[in-house]
Amino acid sequence: MKLTLSSTVPADPSRVFAALTDPEVLRRTIPGCETLTATGPDAYEATLKIGVAGLKGTYTGKAAITDQRPPERLTLSFEGKGGPGFVRGSAAITLTADGDATRVDCAADVHVGGLIAAIGSRLVDAAARKLADDFFRQIGSALP
Amino acid sequence: MRRRRWPVADPNTTPYVGRAMKRIEDPRLIRGEGTYTDDLRLPGMVHAAILRSPHAHARIRKIDTTAAKAIPGVVAVLTGADVNASCGLVPCAAAIPDLKAPKHTVLAGDRVYFVGHAVAVAVASDPYIARDAIEAIDVDYDPLPVVTNAEDAVKIGSPLTHPDLGSNVAYTHNVSGGGNIDEAFRKADRIVKHRLYHQRLTPMPIEPRGVVASYHTGEGTLTLWTATQIPHLIRTLLPGMIGVPENKMRIVAPEVGGGFGAKLNVYPEEALIAHLAMRLHTPVKWIESRRDNAAATIHGRDQVGEYEVAVKNDGTILGLKSKTIADLGSYLQLLTPAVPTLTGLVLTGCYTIPAVKMEIVGVYTNKMATDAYRGAGRPEATYLIERLMDVVAQELKIDRLDLRLKHFPAPGDFPFPTSCGLVYDSGNYAAALTKAKQLANWDQLLKDRAAARAAGKLSGIGVSTYVEICAMGPSKAMPAGGWEWGCVRMEISAKVTVITGVSPHGQGQETTFAQIVADRVGVPIEDVVILHGDTSVAHYGRDTYGSRGTAVGGTAIVMCIDKMIAKAKTLAAHLFETTSDHVVFENGRFTSPGVTNRVITWPELAGEFYVAKNLPPGLEPGLEASSFFEPQNFTFPFGTHICAVDLDRDTGHVKITKYVAVDDCGPQINPLIVEGQVQGGIAHSIGQVLFEQTIYNEDGQLVTGEFMDYAIPRAHDIPDYILGSTVTPSPINPLGVKGVGEAGTIGATPAIANAVMDALEPLGITHMNLPMTPEKVWQAIKTKT
Numbered sequence: 067m068k069l070t071l072s073s074t075v076p077a078d079p080s081r082v083f084a085a086l087t088d089p090e091v092l093r094r095t096i097p098g099c100e101t102l103t104a105t106g107p108d109a110y111e112a113t114l115k116i117g118v119a120g121l122k123g124t125y126t127g128k129a130a131i132t133d134q135r136p137p138e139r140l141t142l143s144f145e146g147k148g149g150p151g152f153v154r155g156s157a158a159i160t161l162t163a164d165g166d167a168t169r170v171d172c173a174a175d176v177h178v179g180g181l182i183a184a185i186g187s188r189l190v191d192a193a194a195r196k197l198a199d200d201f202f203r204q205i206g207s208a209l210p
Numbered sequence: 211m212r213r214r215r216w217p218v219a220d221p222n223t224t225p226y227v228g229r230a231m232k233r234i235e236d237p238r239l240i241r242g243e244g245t246y247t248d249d250l251r252l253p254g255m256v257h258a259a260i261l262r263s264p265h266a267h268a269r270i271r272k273i274d275t276t277a278a279k280a281i282p283g284v285v286a287v288l289t290g291a292d293v294n295a296s297c298g299l300v301p302c303a304a305a306i307p308d309l310k311a312p313k314h315t316v317l318a319g320d321r322v323y324f325v326g327h328a329v330a331v332a333v334a335s336d337p338y339i340a341r342d343a344i345e346a347i348d349v350d351y352d353p354l355p356v357v358t359n360a361e362d363a364v365k366i367g368s369p370l371t372h373p374d375l376g377s378n379v380a381y382t383h384n385v386s387g388g389g390n391i392d393e394a395f396r397k398a399d400r401i402v403k404h405r406l407y408h409q410r411l412t413p414m415p416i417e418p419r420g421v422v423a424s425y426h427t428g429e430g431t432l433t434l435w436t437a438t439q440i441p442h443l444i445r446t447l448l449p450g451m452i453g454v455p456e457n458k459m460r461i462v463a464p465e466v467g468g469g470f471g472a473k474l475n476v477y478p479e480e481a482l483i484a485h486l487a488m489r490l491h492t493p494v495k496w497i498e499s500r501r502d503n504a505a506a507t508i509h510g511r512d513q514v515g516e517y518e519v520a521v522k523n524d525g526t527i528l529g530l531k532s533k534t535i536a537d538l539g540s541y542l543q544l545l546t547p548a549v550p551t552l553t554g555l556v557l558t559g560c561y562t563i564p565a566v567k568m569e570i571v572g573v574y575t576n577k578m579a580t581d582a583y584r585g586a587g588r589p590e591a592t593y594l595i596e597r598l599m600d601v602v603a604q605e606l607k608i609d610r611l612d613l614r615l616k617h618f619p620a621p622g623d624f625p626f627p628t629s630c631g632l633v634y635d636s637g638n639y640a641a642a643l644t645k646a647k648q649l650a651n652w653d654q655l656l657k658d659r660a661a662a663r664a665a666g667k668l669s670g671i672g673v674s675t676y677v678e679i680c681a682m683g684p685s686k687a688m689p690a691g692g693w694e695w696g697c698v699r700m701e702i703s704a705k706v707t708v709i710t711g712v713s714p715h716g717q718g719q720e721t722t723f724a725q726i727v728a729d730r731v732g733v734p735i736e737d738v739v740i741l742h743g744d745t746s747v748a749h750y751g752r753d754t755y756g757s758r759g760t761a762v763g764g765t766a767i768v769m770c771i772d773k774m775i776a777k778a779k780t781l782a783a784h785l786f787e788t789t790s791d792h793v794v795f796e797n798g799r800f801t802s803p804g805v806t807n808r809v810i811t812w813p814e815l816a817g818e819f820y821v822a823k824n825l826p827p828g829l830e831p832g833l834e835a836s837s838f839f840e841p842q843n844f845t846f847p848f849g850t851h852i853c854a855v856d857l858d859r860d861t862g863h864v865k866i867t868k869y870v871a872v873d874d875c876g877p878q879i880n881p882l883i884v885e886g887q888v889q890g891g892i893a894h895s896i897g898q899v900l901f902e903q904t905i906y907n908e909d910g911q912l913v914t915g916e917f918m919d920y921a922i923p924r925a926h927d928i929p930d931y932i933l934g935s936t937v938t939p940s941p942i943n944p945l946g947v948k949g950v951g952e953a954g955t956i957g958a959t960p961a962i963a964n965a966v967m968d969a970l971e972p973l974g975i976t977h978m979n980l981p982m983t984p985e986k987v988w989q990a991i992k993t994k995t
Binding site: 177178180 | 262266345501504907909913915916918919
């Protein structure tokens with residue numbers, strides 16, 4: 067499943083880029099994040115509790131940040147599983163200066179399995195958008 | 211709404227047979243007084259939940275059940291390594307030469323092969339804790355390449371569903387019959403080719419599956435309640451799986467909320483839950499969720515084929531060639547590989563086609579198994595031959611009804627041997643077609659279509675003339691015997707207890723059998739009770755599928771009645787001081803005209819049989835008889851369905867404006883039940899043609915796993931049907947009945963599809979895959995306008 071999302075964060079790209087690669091910020095801003103541990107450079111293990119219909123459940127998984135070109139882009143790859151099934155994929159994230167703010171474009175290729183797939187992709191699509199919107203709003207307010 | 215055609219009969223007048231009586235079983239079901247599997251509550255009962263694979267194909271690296279076991283209330287958490295050795299292999303009863311079959315254990319071993327594959331089971335004190343427990347099981351999967359399209363699966367280099375089998379091809383089955391097919395194609399003026407896809411369907415019975423098992427440790431006896439169509443076949447096959455002897459096993463099918471073939475199976479859960487009850491020394495219940503039902507109960511259809519018809523320019527069909535790829539899914543369930551071969555058996559439909567050749571390739575993919583679903587092979591065959599007849603008529607510019615009539619065998623041609631190797635028992639196909647035309651007001655229908663087209667509307671008429679295979683069947687043609695057993699007992703009180711080996715679950719045999727028995731024995735219908743669905747009551751039986759209940763099971767009961775009356779005549783003769791041949795039995799009364807004026811009725815006779823103080827020498831006490839009926843052939847019901855549709859150019863919506871079905875299932879025991887069966891069957895077809903499709907995405911994920919995504923028709927999608935019948939008795943059984951369980955589904959799919967294609971014909975659209983959804987119809991219209 068392909069997902070494209072955009073959001074605007076009220077800060078310049080270098081600050082947004084720094085926030086996106088800072089585990090402390092991520093732990094506070096990822097919706098439902100219960101634990102986030104760095105397991106290596108730019109590699110994390112996390113537990114997420116998601117309360118959105120259709121995806122509801124606790125997920126554990128790994129994420130890694132690669133292809134970093136500060137402050138323009140990075141690639142996030144992830145795999146997680148929980149009661150409702152699994153999610154894995156990668157997201158290319160591009161940061162573009164937009165006046166005083168930063169436009170964040172995210173193009174993700176997501177594979178879901180189990181119940182998450184069975185309940186229909188349109189629900190997953192909407193749920194993923196809501197989670198992403200929440201995340202970028204949180205990032206905006208969490209910036210130092 | 212149109213009023214019911216059938217005045218519902220007064221239950222107090224006889225004969226009962228042939229009258230539209232309300233079903234005896236309905237009041238308890240309507241009032242919520244039926245006992246379904248989920249209604250059972252046994253002392254000490256625990257609840258099982260099954261963890262299913264979210265991957266279509268993966269290696270299982272590790273399963274960690276520690277956290278699940280630690281949840282308070284959890285009794286056991288078990289994996290394939292724990293239970294498979296004790297549960298045997300899930301059986302496939304179809305005998306296909308050179309069949310490559312994977313070993314089908316009840317829980318996955320080190321690999322999973324489809325989304326929904328059972329991986330582990332948790333047992334807990336309540337069902338919610340069991341569900342929590344399966345979510346706490348940690349399975350480490352290593353995803354493997356997936357194949358979900360059967361046509362791709364046969365290509366070189368395709369991922370393999372079962373790498374150990376070395377190929378995705380399970381079998382290749384060839385049917386050839388009649389004359390020389392190559393000569394037929396050489397002599398043809400024209401070869402008409404067409405490709406047809408019969409999409410995968412999910413049966414979706416209202417009640418999903420469910421199992422309750424109880425093991426008596428002291429006696430070593432197992433009782434298994436299961437939502438099944440086939441308690442007896444399970445009792446035949448389960449002993450070999452779990453090691454409980456057949457005579458210590460009781461299988462009960464309580465009320466069953468819809469089967470449609472989906473419950474004509476031995477499922478892994480039946481062995482697994484039985485094993486758990488034995489292992490844990492306490493009763494265990496498992497109830498399938500709707501989502502699990504969509505993923506792990508069999509699917510239907512999923513065949514794609516290329517077809518060629520050799521024709522003369524005058525429309526004479528010389529031969530038919532086909533190559534069908536049947537998607538079996540990842541495992542063989544009870545009849546999985548046999549279903550596509552049934553397609554081959556009625557490929558020629560109700561037509562004289564001198565030569566046929568069919569190749570069927572059964573293919574494994576990473577999906578749930580397909581198996582018998584309402585019609586099982588016959589809907590596929592009928593859809594293809596009926597689409598082909600329309601395509602041929604269109605290409606040759608011949609009237610499609612004339613083309614059909616030209617190839618019907620005449621009533622005098624029966625028993626009619628077909629090129630596919632069957633012998634059709636009886637038929638009058640033209641009579642059904644004529645009657646359907648009358649009921650549809652055919653000429654007016656054509657005028658209406660012309661007027662609608664002239665006004666710029668997309669209006670179409672579809673016809674299908676079908677024949678199908680019922681009353682399954684002669685034992686030599688069935689995997690595990692096709693006979694049926696019955697027992698009729700008159701109690702000391704002259705009440706009649708009937709036990710049947712068929713296992714009705716909606717077909718209404720508590721009513722139709724009571725009608726037959728009440729008439730033939732000559733007792734009020736309320737004095738007759740029909741028992742079924744419990745192997746400790748009905749010791750033998752071959753259960754309910756393939757419209758066999760009344761034609762085969764009903765005949766066994768008729769045989770019992772004949773034996774019981776013969777025995778009763780012996781006692782009556784003794785009491786009349788004459789011989790049996792001087793005893794006349796009529797309407798429940800025994801007389802001996804010319805010998806005595808005395809009349810003996812059942813209460814007197816039944817009392818004598820059980821008190822047993824005045825029996826003639828050699829006559830055993832008791833008044834009951836049992837019989838096995840072995841049919842010598844299948845029966846072949848037939849009919850004509852006519853459907854008219856209007857398409858909405860702006861939305862692609864298909865509106866059925868008229869639906870006429872004339873079905874000939876032989877004499878009707880209860881026309882109200884026949885009508886109900888036909889109505890339900892047509893509704894299934896409306897679903898198949900206009901809405902339903904089971905879809906797996908390229909990752910093998912089931913994306914139609916619930917009613918949000920799997921569209922079944924709703925009440926407002928079902929038109930008011932005009933139903934009629936003709937009556938051509940079958941010579942195969944004394945009731946003359948043929949069966950009607952699948953007729954609606956078999957006749958209706960091509961009628962509706964042909965109507966939609968007829969509506970699209972003026973736009974030059976000659977092909978559309980099922981289902982003909984509004985989106986697909988709209989896209990097709992849009993590309994041509």
